Amino acid sequence: MQIVSRFAPSPTGRLHLGHAYSALLAHDFARDRNGAFLLRIEDIDPGRVRSLFVDGIIEDLMWLGLDWDGEILFQSERLPFYAEALDGLKTRGLVYPCFCTRSEIAAEVAASASAPHGPDGPLYPGICRRLSRDERARRLAAEPHAWRLDTAKASAEAGPLYWHDEETEVLAEPQAFGDVVLARKDAPTSYHLAVTVDDAGQGVTDIVRGRDLYAATDVHRLLQALLELPTPHYHHHPLLTDAEGLRLAKRTGAPTLASLREAGADPARLIADLRMGQLPGGYSSAGT
Numbered sequence: 045m046q047i048v049s050r051f052a053p054s055p056t057g058r059l060h061l062g063h064a065y066s067a068l069l070a071h072d073f074a075r076d077r078n079g080a081f082l083l084r085i086e087d088i089d090p091g092r093v094r095s096l097f098v099d100g101i102i103e104d105l106m107w108l109g110l111d112w113d114g115e116i117l118f119q120s121e122r123l124p125f126y127a128e129a130l131d132g133l134k135t136r137g138l139v140y141p142c143f144c145t146r147s148e149i150a151a152e153v154a155a156s157a158s159a160p161h162g163p164d165g166p167l168y169p170g171i172c173r174r175l176s177r178d179e180r181a182r183r184l185a186a187e188p189h190a191w192r193l194d195t196a197k198a199s200a201e202a203g204p205l206y207w208h209d210e211e212t213e214v215l216a217e218p219q220a221f222g223d224v225v226l227a228r229k230d231a232p233t234s235y236h237l238a239v240t241v242d243d244a245g246q247g248v249t250d251i252v253r254g255r256d257l258y259a260a261t262d263v264h265r266l267l268q269a270l271l272e273l274p275t276p277h278y279h280h281h282p283l284l285t286d287a288e289g290l291r292l293a294k295r296t297g298a299p300t301l302a303s304l305r306e307a308g309a310d311p312a313r314l315i316a317d318l319r320m321g322q323l324p325g326g327y328s329s330a331g332t
């Protein structure tokens with residue numbers, strides 16, 4: 045079977061060194077095995093996506109010399125596939141509409157003495173899961189709503205699930221995330237649903253991405269089981285950190301690849317250094 049890996053950035057900012065590292069590892073994973081390396085633009089967040097960042101991603105990858113195979117896949121063009129997956133889950137009663145605003149959720153969480161927290165913060169307290177059938181139907185016709193996975197019910201239906209990170213078998217515990225959103229009020233899908241549907245749709249065999257998405261894989265594994273999609277192999281890599289040990293991110297002021305380019309950096313040198321795990325001055329690769 046041909047190895048297929050991918051780089052799947054969200055065009056919500058310019059790429060920085062951490063993205064370059066992730067793209068390089070995914071690229072090399074495929075190229076070292078005679079496989080295909082795909083580029084997918086995860087542009088489903090209407091409030092944050094900018095087309096100039098799409099151009100920036102393409103420009104930066106070309107500057108680094110990381111070439112991809114085939115056409116670039118844009119998630120914004122794949123909405124019918126996500127709708128189809130969601131419809132199947134609706135029919136099976138595994139998702140429910142959620143009418144809550146952020147502030148209603150925050151108020152409910154604040155009012156509870158022991159609101160459970162997951163990897164992404166406080167869990168959704170289940171307000172709309174408990175609505176009566178009548179109230180749900182009435183509000184569905186009249187109010188904006190998201191769709192949430194009934195994670196406990198879905199997990200019970202799916203039974204114990206496992207995935208592999210490198211050679212390690214991991215027991216999926218999607219309940220840790222609570223009832224995740226599968227379709228947002230402002231977008232007909234969410235990261236979790238779109239990434240799961242597309243990795244299968246593109247025949248991705250190996251997902252090389254940062255450790256920050258390790259826990260979310262439990263949710264993806266559950267969705268794979270529910271949607272009867274294959275489970276790829278996962279390879280979560282350490283995240284790059286700066287001199288203070290902070291993970292590289294836009295908000296911590298990580299230099300963008302565009303700024304390195306403007307400052308005259310040599311892309312071949314940068315790639316050679318990253319490949320050897322040597323990072324440009326002041327950066328390191330953290331173990332978590």
Ligand code: GLU
Pocket residue numbers: 052053054086239253257
């Ligand atoms: N689009 C996600 C991000 O930019 C990555 C998705 C993935 O690799 O699964 O963080």
